[in-house]
Amino acid sequence: MAIKNIREAINETLHHEMERDPNVIVLGEDISGGAGTPSGKREAIGGIWGTTGGLLPKFGAERVIDTPISESAIVGAAAGASLAGKRAVAELMFADFIGVCFDQLYNQIAKFRYMFGGDVSCPVVIRLIYGAGMNSAAQHSQAMYSFLTAVPGLKVVTPTNAADAKGLLTTAIRDDDPVMFFEHKALYTKKCEVPDGEHLVPFGRASLVRQGDAATVVAIGRMVSFAEKTADKLASEGIGVDLIDPRTLSPLDEDTIIDSVEQTGRLIVVDESPPRCSVAGDIAATVAAKAFSSLKAPIELVTAPHTPIPFARELERAYVPGPDKIEASIRRCVGYQ
Amino acid sequence: MAIKNIREAINETLHHEMERDPNVIVLGEDISGGAGTPSGKREAIGGIWGTTGGLLPKFGAERVIDTPISESAIVGAAAGASLAGKRAVAELMFADFIGVCFDQLYNQIAKFRYMFGGDVSCPVVIRLIYGAGMNSAAQHSQAMYSFLTAVPGLKVVTPTNAADAKGLLTTAIRDDDPVMFFEHKALYTKKCEVPDGEHLVPFGRASLVRQGDAATVVAIGRMVSFAEKTADKLASEGIGVDLIDPRTLSPLDEDTIIDSVEQTGRLIVVDESPPRCSVAGDIAATVAAKAFSSLKAPIELVTAPHTPIPFARELERAYVPGPDKIEASIRRCVGYQ
Amino acid sequence: MTIGKDDLLRMYRQMRTIREFEERLHLEIQTGEIAGFTHLYSGQEAVAVGVCDLLDHADTIVSTHRGHGHCIAKGCDVTAMMLEIYGRADGLCNGKGGSMHIADFEVGMLGANGIVGGGPPIAVGAAIAARIDNSDRVSVAFGGDGSSNQGTVFEAMNMAVVLKAPAIFVFENNGYGEHTGADYAVGANDIRSRSEAFGMLSLAGDGNDVFDVRDKMAAALKHARAGSGPVSLEFATQRYFGHFEGDPQRYRAKGEVDEARTSVDCLKQFREHATVIAADISDELDAIDKAVLELIDSAVATAKSAPPPTADDVLTGVYGTY
Amino acid sequence: MTIGKDDLLRMYRQMRTIREFEERLHLEIQTGEIAGFTHLYSGQEAVAVGVCDLLDHADTIVSTHRGHGHCIAKGCDVTAMMLEIYGRADGLCNGKGGSMHIADFEVGMLGANGIVGGGPPIAVGAAIAARIDNSDRVSVAFGGDGSSNQGTVFEAMNMAVVLKAPAIFVFENNGYGEHTGADYAVGANDIRSRSEAFGMLSLAGDGNDVFDVRDKMAAALKHARAGSGPVSLEFATQRYFGHFEGDPQRYRAKGEVDEARTSVDCLKQFREHATVIAADISDELDAIDKAVLELIDSAVATAKSAPPPTADDVLTGVYGTY
Numbered sequence A, B: 001m002a003i004k005n006i007r008e009a010i011n012e013t014l015h016h017e018m019e020r021d022p023n024v025i026v027l028g029e030d031i032s033g034g035a036g037t038p039s040g041k042r043e044a045i046g047g048i049w050g051t052t053g054g055l056l057p058k059f060g061a062e063r064v065i066d067t068p069i070s071e072s073a074i075v076g077a078a079a080g081a082s083l084a085g086k087r088a089v090a091e092l093m094f095a096d097f098i099g100v101c102f103d104q105l106y107n108q109i110a111k112f113r114y115m116f117g118g119d120v121s122c123p124v125v126i127r128l129i130y131g132a133g134m135n136s137a138a139q140h141s142q143a144m145y146s147f148l149t150a151v152p153g154l155k156v157v158t159p160t161n162a163a164d165a166k167g168l169l170t171t172a173i174r175d176d177d178p179v180m181f182f183e184h185k186a187l188y189t190k191k192c193e194v195p196d197g198e199h200l201v202p203f204g205r206a207s208l209v210r211q212g213d214a215a216t217v218v219a220i221g222r223m224v225s226f227a228e229k230t231a232d233k234l235a236s237e238g239i240g241v242d243l244i245d246p247r248t249l250s251p252l253d254e255d256t257i258i259d260s261v262e263q264t265g266r267l268i269v270v271d272e273s274p275p276r277c278s279v280a281g282d283i284a285a286t287v288a289a290k291a292f293s294s295l296k297a298p299i300e301l302v303t304a305p306h307t308p309i310p311f312a313r314e315l316e317r318a319y320v321p322g323p324d325k326i327e328a329s330i331r332r333c334v335g336y337q
Numbered sequence C, D: 001m002t003i004g005k006d007d008l009l010r011m012y013r014q015m016r017t018i019r020e021f022e023e024r025l026h027l028e029i030q031t032g033e034i035a036g037f038t039h040l041y042s043g044q045e046a047v048a049v050g051v052c053d054l055l056d057h058a059d060t061i062v063s064t065h066r067g068h069g070h071c072i073a074k075g076c077d078v079t080a081m082m083l084e085i086y087g088r089a090d091g092l093c094n095g096k097g098g099s100m101h102i103a104d105f106e107v108g109m110l111g112a113n114g115i116v117g118g119g120p121p122i123a124v125g126a127a128i129a130a131r132i133d134n135s136d137r138v139s140v141a142f143g144g145d146g147s148s149n150q151g152t153v154f155e156a157m158n159m160a161v162v163l164k165a166p167a168i169f170v171f172e173n174n175g176y177g178e179h180t181g182a183d184y185a186v187g188a189n190d191i192r193s194r195s196e197a198f199g200m201l202s203l204a205g206d207g208n209d210v211f212d213v214r215d216k217m218a219a220a221l222k223h224a225r226a227g228s229g230p231v232s233l234e235f236a237t238q239r240y241f242g243h244f245e246g247d248p249q250r251y252r253a254k255g256e257v258d259e260a261r262t263s264v265d266c267l268k269q270f271r272e273h274a275t276v277i278a279a280d281i282s283d284e285l286d287a288i289d290k291a292v293l294e295l296i297d298s299a300v301a302t303a304k305s306a307p308p309p310t311a312d313d314v315l316t317g318v319y320g321t322y
């Protein structure tokens, strides 16, 4: 075991998987950087988030591919390479850019296996860097995993700590289905113990981050960190909650969520996305349909408002659901008679 | 009043609004047809769904614009024209094609007003022809209004009869916000009485299609027709339900839904989309959060399965939620103690 | 390229099979037994066959909504295709894909595509894979004149150039995108020049002359297999039927199709050329006509009597594991 | 085109204002007071000014992530821009947009854009509107070399040709898309030829020479305002700072920027040309330097002391009515 942050865990996992399997390739914009520049020096950047550094020197430009600014071609090429025997890992430097390649994600990659009769595999991983917290404004801060969770044929993963980042990315790369791997830009420096050597986290298994019987809190992505703080604060007051990190949104570990709600009778879902057709709503609906008899209080949804993401510090801070909002919702839910 | 089908209602509304306001323009692929062909004859088709026929002869090629197969440019051009004083009505001949123009919809059109400080209007209407029922398979049959309902800044409309089609399209064209107008391909020939002259249906007002106190059924798009049949059948057995057609998914008329659930205590939501992050789930979550104390039974979600849409007749029939499934859910919900 | 008699017979059989397949579908569709949208390839056979004749199963192609001809030329089983188009359980895609989504990876057919411009980026990926494998495989993307206005196609061409990928972009300019003419929708209507501007070898040819198509493809293969990067080929051709079956075709000039069928038809031209190269070939060509007719008859008969999928099949084949 | 002294002074003031605005931001950003990603325009001033000098407020432009120069050249208020970049309530977009989303419809500035290639389709729409109004307005889309690989840009160019829309596509080839060179990412690295292949008037020029830019733009305007359709202009230029503030710029050649600043700098060149045209102009140029410096000083001071928006503002301005 060693302490690592998420950025390091992802970089090491990419190195490890590329060593392990010569069919693994990586592509995206400025994955290495420096191609065709006056300096001629490659590795000018190693990915703008620093997650793909060192890959090109070690594995060469054939397998570590810097691309033009052409997301449809990036995702499509990743798909085509994966249909032809590779395991392509493509980076969308901002998840917000799914807008310019959405067809390749939702009409192509997601549907190949089904449309073609069930036997065809497209083992591609799309790494999407998402989330607010850097004042990148409306087009560079979104948490839109709901769009891809909605799409049959895709798997959606949202690691929230370095150990899971390693375990889930390893599973994603070795998985025979297309995986949308969401990395929160504000979590890259989050540190924790990471198992050495082989470490796989299975899809569809939530992790129980905190335990308690007063309520069930399901938090997604960066919201897990906020909910941890809140849970610890409330615990010190004797209000213990189950804090569940689904880890994968598709498949979703309904059992763990429902089992917990059957114990606590109360559900709070925390999601950085706007509320409409969100993963928060999706989980709430599932519980309202499948654990209704256990519910003792209205389901609380803690989400961003139904607005685009504003630029100014004060506005973004007010936009993102924070520990205060989470605490208020938990108290309201627990207090409901 | 006169009997018209939805295709006729939409075509007449486009004619009427273009006559009324010289700033209204229409664009899309084969809106008129025949441009640059050996015959040289325009109006070769009048829109592949026949909804834009007669516009070009009457209003000319400047305002009725046949475009290349370039959806990003179509939606972007509609947006730009609308920022520059026009009211553009663009057709996506299959809603499934949002994949190749999604950025213009969700990062551009939806966000202009907010990003630019709140005073800018982009009064554009995107007509999206959607839905299963014609065995058009995985890429030409989807009902993905959830993707756009999720996007702050957009309004989403789903007319289910000719009168509403006229009233909602009129409102959409005169609205100063971007409106996503979903037309179900299997409903075009559905007929009903349509008011003559000016007829506007306000956004955010659901219609109560059937009345009863045993349960609340919310159905979307084509599902309304199926739910009507089921409701009438059950009514003849003395099981009366409130059948609610939201008509607009964004804004959503939560009050009408919640008021009904407060009477009936039971909710069934019927949606042609797959279940994850769907409008069905969205409505269920809203009710679970805001009308919990009234609920007497688990919320029933009647949706398509979490699969792409299959081609074969037998498969598509099994994929689309039909009256049988709706009936079973209502009975289960009403029977729950 | 020198062409032997077997080459002639093989190419003719392929073209005739496509023609027969499509002409027969045109009739069968009118019975209402076939569901969905069907886009027929009749008239364009020389392109699919001239391009695919020099490929082997290791080489891959991606196709379009008008994909039957590409599938047959690449070696898909005709009966399995017919079953798919009829939506049968034993169809090439178990009835889940239909006419617009036929694929057969065994023969290097990576899929038809219902999205105009959906294929080329995917073809570039397959080409990248070929490069990484140090193989001399190539990857072909078919597309129409209308598709040359879709952004994804340009992105794919540029990326192929940047990565020197062995991708070959084949544009079939049949003069129409649905009900609109290429003279209107394709600025300058010169797809070869669009491709050339990215810095790739770009050739244009006569899509009604299978020999010309094959020669251009031979040049493209020489270039791509040698690792010299992508190639673009534009072929002028025409479709004999509507955009989809049911198209009223009001955009046609009077007698346009009859004229094409009698003057530039690829099969007609082929017979003329072929008899010059091999005087005694006509009987063998007639024999092929007969054999193909029987093949299509039996494919249709098999499809009509084959069992449909069952409702449970809807839920299978979404994921490998879930 | 003949150029009078007022023209010279006006253009110089604009270029100097942009330069000062950006050089000052470069310093202020290091204090940590400015949030988000900022992409500076220093080095490229001659393009924005040469292009916008002949436009009036009725003409529209759409810009990119690197939009400050375009905004200033089109007439946006410099202090209101500074307030926006500082995220203040009285910013041009009330602090909701920030550096990447500045717009001011009053002066025909239809918005910067955080999405590479997001703007050109929108510009085509504005051009269509100009046509419908029978006005002689034009619509300009700015973009970089990297954006010339984004599908949306090609779609926009083709559609503009097809609709003969008065759109002018201005490509600023500064040699880089982020950390990657145009020589690598832009196949053939010849954007002019890409545009020409769609059948539009396409010119290339020296982006460091505001007079050349202005001449090319004059030709473009003559063409577009006359209803002869769209135009594409490619200008070679360079950016002095990193892609965004904070960029380590490991891709630079040694002394690359210093070399550019001393040899081809647009302001330096301008002074040389200007004094040839009007010998006595340097004092006035010096006066402009001084005035601009004061303007930027006061803009920064105003921005620093201005109040931020309040939490409630998050919820406003999403819809006109809802």
Ligand SMILES: Cc1ncc(C[n+]2csc(CCOP(=O)(O)OP(=O)(O)O)c2C)c(N)n1
Binding pocket: B029, B069, B071, B093, B097, B100, C065, C066, C114, C115, C116, C117, C143, C144, C145, C146, C147, C148, C174, C176, C177, C178, C243
């Ligand atoms: C992205 C997208 N836009 C529009 C369509 C509808 N459509 C299907 S085929 C077609 C015309 C394609 O023309 P072309 O590329 O010339 O191929 P052809 O039909 O002539 O073989 C159109 C517009 C589509 N399937 N996908």
Ligand SMILES: Cc1ncc(C[n+]2csc(CCOP(=O)(O)OP(=O)(O)O)c2C)c(N)n1
Binding pocket: A029, A069, A071, A093, A097, A100, D065, D066, D114, D115, D116, D117, D143, D144, D145, D146, D147, D148, D174, D176, D177, D178, D243
């Ligand atoms: C669709 C999309 N892809 C990627 C990015 C990230 N990005 C922002 S600017 C940029 C480089 C653009 O290069 P260029 O067009 O040459 O403009 P320049 O930065 O040189 O002014 C990239 C890749 C983006 N904003 N949008």
Ligand SMILES: [Mg+2]
Binding pocket: C144, C145, C146, C172, C173, C174, C175, C176, C177, C178
């Ligand atoms: Mg065509």
Ligand SMILES: [Mg+2]
Binding pocket: D144, D145, D146, D172, D173, D174, D175, D176, D177, D178
């Ligand atoms: Mg650049």
